[in-house]
Amino acid sequence: MYAPSEAARRSGFSLDTLRYYEKIGLLSGVGRTSGGRRVFTDDDLGWLVLFRCLRDTGMPIAQMCRYAELAREGEHTAAERKALLEEHAARVEEQMRLLQRQYDHLREKIRYYETVTGPAEATALP
Amino acid sequence: MYAPSEAARRSGFSLDTLRYYEKIGLLSGVGRTSGGRRVFTDDDLGWLVLFRCLRDTGMPIAQMCRYAELAREGEHTAAERKALLEEHAARVEEQMRLLQRQYDHLREKIRYYETVTGPAEATALP
DNA sequence: GCTTGACCTGGAGCGCGCTCCAGGTTGAAG
C-alpha cells in the first residue's frame, strides 16, 4: 500500500502523470481511502514499472492502453498480449540499431574535430 | 545541386520540414533559382545529414540551432562545437544504456509469457 | 481545535516538432 507520492517516487512518474494515466483508463482500479485519496498496491506498482519500461522504449500510450485492456479482458488474451510485446521488441531492436549507427556517426564527427583542433585549422564544416 | 524533392529524398526529411528548418534559421543560405525555387548544394546536404544524425539521437532543435549558429560564426568556435557534440554523445550513451536495460526487461517479460502459454495458465499479470 | 502539507477533481494550457492549407507561381513536356 503506497501513498501517491510514494508511488510516484517508486515508478518515476509524476503525480500528475499517475492521475493522467488513471484518467485515460491506462491504469484502472486504483483504490481509495475513505477520504478519496488514492492507494496504490504492489500490483499497481507492477503495472507502473511495466509502463515505465514501455514508455522508455518508445511505445505510444495508445498501445499501452490496448495492452492494459487486453489484460483486463482475461487470460485468453495472453497470446495477443505477447504478440504485441514481441512486435514492440522488434521495433525497439530497430531503434537500437539506428541509435548505434547514428552514435557512431556522431563519434566520427567528434574524432574529426580532434584532427582539426590543432593550431592552423581549416574548415567551415557541417 | 538538388531540387527540393531530391534533397528531401536524400535527407529523409519532408519538404515541409526542410522549409521549416530554413524558416527557423537552422538551415541558412539555401540558394534559389531565378524563379524563387530552392536549390540545395552538397554542402546543404551535408548539413541535413548531420541534422538527421542529431535528431535521430534525440537532440532538441534548439541545440542544433546553437550548433549551426556557432558554425556560422567561424572556425574559432570549433572547440565549443566539439564540446557540444561531446556532451550530446554522453547523453546518447546514457540513453543507449537505458534503452538496453528496458529492452532486457521487455524480453524477460516475453519469456515469462512463454512459460505461461501452455495449457493451464494462471496469471492476471501486468 | 488549528495548522499545514499532501491530496482531490475538472479542465485549460503548453512545448515540441512538425504538417497542412490556401492561394498563387514556375517551368519542363507535349
Added chain:
DNA sequence: CTTCAACCTGGAGCGCGCTCCAGGTCAAGC
C-alpha cells in the same frame, strides 16, 4: 501555347504527452 506537377509563402493547426491551475478536502502533528 497549354497543361500540370512541382514548387512558393505566410500562417494556422495538430498530435502527443504531459503539466499546471483553481478551488476545495483530508488527516497527522502540535
